[in-house]
Amino acid sequence: MAEVIARMPLESDATHRRAAPKLRITRTALLIPVLLFFAAFFFYPLLTMMARSVTDVPEGAGALSNFQWFFTEESNLRIFGRTLTTAARVTVFCVLVAYPMAYAMMRARGAWKLAILGVVLLPFWISTVVRNFAWVVILQDRGVLNYLLGLGGVPAISILGTKTAVTIGMAQVLLPFAVLPIYNAMQRIDPNLIRAALMLGARPTVAFLKVFLPLSAPGLIAGALLVFVLSLGFYLTPAMLGSAQDAMFAQIIFRQISELLAWGRSSAMATILLLTTIVILTVGSLLTRGMRNRSASQPE
Amino acid sequence: MLKSSPANLASQGLGEALSIRNLTKRYGANAPAVENVSLEIQAGEFVTFLGPSGSGKTTTLSMVAGFTEVTSGNIFLGQQPIDELPPHRRNIGMVFQSYSLFPHMTVFDNVAFPLRRRGLGKAEIRQKVGRVLDLIQLTDKAARYPSAMSGGQQQRVALARAIVFEPQLLLMDEPLSALDKKLREQMQLEIRRLHKELKITFIFVTHDQEEALVMSDRIAVFNEGKLAQVGSPSDLYERPQSLFVANFLGDSNIFRGHVHTESESHILVNDCGRFFAPRSGEMSASGSAAISVRPERMRVLPVATRCEDANRVVGRVSQIIYIGSSRKVEASLPDGTVIQVREQPRDQVEVQEGAEVAICWPASASTLLPVHQGANCG
Numbered sequence: 001m002a003e004v005i006a007r008m009p010l011e012s013d014a015t016h017r018r019a020a021p022k023l024r025i026t027r028t029a030l031l032i033p034v035l036l037f038f039a040a041f042f043f044y045p046l047l048t049m050m051a052r053s054v055t056d057v058p059e060g061a062g063a064l065s066n067f068q069w070f071f072t073e074e075s076n077l078r079i080f081g082r083t084l085t086t087a088a089r090v091t092v093f094c095v096l097v098a099y100p101m102a103y104a105m106m107r108a109r110g111a112w113k114l115a116i117l118g119v120v121l122l123p124f125w126i127s128t129v130v131r132n133f134a135w136v137v138i139l140q141d142r143g144v145l146n147y148l149l150g151l152g153g154v155p156a157i158s159i160l161g162t163k164t165a166v167t168i169g170m171a172q173v174l175l176p177f178a179v180l181p182i183y184n185a186m187q188r189i190d191p192n193l194i195r196a197a198l199m200l201g202a203r204p205t206v207a208f209l210k211v212f213l214p215l216s217a218p219g220l221i222a223g224a225l226l227v228f229v230l231s232l233g234f235y236l237t238p239a240m241l242g243s244a245q246d247a248m249f250a251q252i253i254f255r256q257i258s259e260l261l262a263w264g265r266s267s268a269m270a271t272i273l274l275l276t277t278i279v280i281l282t283v284g285s286l287l288t289r290g291m292r293n294r295s296a297s298q299p300e
Numbered sequence: 301m302l303k304s305s306p307a308n309l310a311s312q313g314l315g316e317a318l319s320i321r322n323l324t325k326r327y328g329a330n331a332p333a334v335e336n337v338s339l340e341i342q343a344g345e346f347v348t349f350l351g352p353s354g355s356g357k358t359t360t361l362s363m364v365a366g367f368t369e370v371t372s373g374n375i376f377l378g379q380q381p382i383d384e385l386p387p388h389r390r391n392i393g394m395v396f397q398s399y400s401l402f403p404h405m406t407v408f409d410n411v412a413f414p415l416r417r418r419g420l421g422k423a424e425i426r427q428k429v430g431r432v433l434d435l436i437q438l439t440d441k442a443a444r445y446p447s448a449m450s451g452g453q454q455q456r457v458a459l460a461r462a463i464v465f466e467p468q469l470l471l472m473d474e475p476l477s478a479l480d481k482k483l484r485e486q487m488q489l490e491i492r493r494l495h496k497e498l499k500i501t502f503i504f505v506t507h508d509q510e511e512a513l514v515m516s517d518r519i520a521v522f523n524e525g526k527l528a529q530v531g532s533p534s535d536l537y538e539r540p541q542s543l544f545v546a547n548f549l550g551d552s553n554i555f556r557g558h559v560h561t562e563s564e565s566h567i568l569v570n571d572c573g574r575f576f577a578p579r580s581g582e583m584s585a586s587g588s589a590a591i592s593v594r595p596e597r598m599r600v601l602p603v604a605t606r607c608e609d610a611n612r613v614v615g616r617v618s619q620i621i622y623i624g625s626s627r628k629v630e631a632s633l634p635d636g637t638v639i640q641v642r643e644q645p646r647d648q649v650e651v652q653e654g655a656e657v658a659i660c661w662p663a664s665a666s667t668l669l670p671v672h673q674g675a676n677c678g
Contacts, residue, residue: 190400192397192398193403195365195367195400196394196402197402199392199393201388201417201418202413206417211402214404215403291404
């Protein structure tokens with residue numbers, strides 16, 4: 001065996017050329033199960049849905065009539081806008097909480113680092129339904145929050161069924177998606193860069209703003225993008241913690257299907273959501289790639 | 301590669317003296333990382349902190365820079381006590397081992413960084429940055445990002461950034477250790493020249509004794525948190541005061557034994573013979589001691605030849621190594637210890653491996669060192 005390996009580099013090119021395609025076939029073979037799975041359960045339904053958005057139209061109407069309906073119905077646009085603003089609010093909230101948290105995690109050592117990581121990942125280990133019910137228990141009018149406020153003599157507040165409750169619930173679910181990319185970016189920053197900035201006369205806040213923040217920005221943008229995009233499709237949390245008047249996009253798509261059996265219209269709405277997501281991701285990745293290229297280009 | 305600096309830049313950057321007084325750094329209950337270090341550095345002097353890793357040289361530098369809190373003691377820059385000041389108010393330049401250029405800024409913005417923090421006007425910044433970039437001959441690379449430059453170029457930019465705001469003191473923390481040998485030697489001379497032109501005070505940290513000898517006005521040798529010895533390169537090399545310094549700077553042959561003092565000289569006695577060293581005031585009249593002899597101060601002669609020098613020991617040649625500019629002869633003494641002799645071609649006498657030879661050196665080549673105990677021939 002060892003002899004064979006030792007001889008390999010000396011073998012003629014022809015042998016290599018024959019061996020290489022074989023290897024490629026083996027690699028592809030390994031991917032066949034997952035490709036089949038995706039083809040059957042992801043791409044096929046996705047394409048069917050997109051096809052339906054232009055084929056499942058009322059008789060005599062044009063192929064784009066579902067889209068026409070979407071953009072002319074004022075309530076659709078209002079809910080679409082509300083979904084975008086909710087996603088933006090969740091994103092801002094997540095980033096504001098995640099940035100200091102990632103920083104603490106980067107600075108922590110040993111058991112503390114693990115403890116913070118545990119807190120970050122905790123949401124992943126508990127089912128969404130359970131977590132949402134927990135928020136209902138905490139936020140309802142006679143819930144834990146108001147009980148505690150009452151102890152402090154603060155008048156009760158009604159949060160459940162408001163945008164605030166939805167924002168809190170969604171932010172908690174999505175927090176790890178913001179913390180981990182930010183932490184990853186922070187960890188790559190050479191601590192001597194901050195020391196260098198201080199030695200060169202930068203106050204600690206200036207060193208942070210001019211050096212640390214820009215260098216952690218790619219992680220910040222990546223985390224924000226993830227949270228924003230994932231927020232757009234949220235269904236369960238707004239349904240459980242919000243009110244019908246504040247419904248989000250996924251909820252009205254579901255209503256079109258379950259109550260009105262309007263497959264064409266709901267497909268058109270889902271397609272619009274998908275395209276929105278793709279546009280946002282593209283813009284975001286172009287933005288971060290620009291940043292990375294600048295600081296990682298190769299010497300000539 | 302460094303051009304001669306314009307006169308105005310050289311005249312502005314006059315250094316300040318740095319005074320380190322009884323400096324101690326303790327982490328918890330462990331042995332102190334730095335213990336009672338006192339050192340007076342003259343304005344405009346080039347001082348190297350030399351020592352093995354963990355000797356306290358970097359911790360001392362870090363206290364001067366302001367990254368490590370002082371446990372006790374004081375640091376003065378000129379007349380000003382600086383040990384209580386945060387790093388950004390000390391106005392000290394520093395070059396890091398890893399260069400630490402800001403990767404998201406161009407060369408120009410990196411060098412302009414300290415000037416912008418000091419609120420200088422655009423025109424003045426452009427002028428000063430232009431001047432130092434000219435000094436390090438990277439004017440044409442001003443718009444580059446650091447990642448698009450070689451290690452040597454990055455190090456020169458780091459230097460430019462550390463001196464552009466005309467600090468009175470420049471700290472360098474093993475700045476050349478990431479460069480290959482040839483580039484390192486070239487940079488050593490350039491830094492030396494830069495020091496002469498800028499006339500500011502330099503503190504250079506290294507564990508490379510050769511680098512310390514080449515570059516410094518004075519060398520402060522650190523060992524186990526303490527200053528082992530401070531002196532000029534030739535002082536340290538020719539008159540080490542301890543076994544540690546004798547071994548750390550260059551090669552030494554060490555003879556241990558029992559010492560007693562006669563009118564002219566110290567005499568060290570062990571199983572191999574009597575060895576003479578010039579009298580030095582501090583040593584006690586008798587007790588355990590060692591003498592250190594540099595390999596290039598010794599000569600190898602046929603065993604029958606009479607020695608003109610005071611010291612003579614007989615050994616058997618175990619190895620002859622040809623180095624080009626010199627020859628290294630290793631000889632083992634009767635008790636098994638090996639000594640090294642380095643000879644220039646014109647001093648060389650024909651000897652064979654395995655032959656018995658006499659090794660001779662004058663008394664003045666011996667340096668008497670204090671040791672606690674032990675005896676060996678070499």
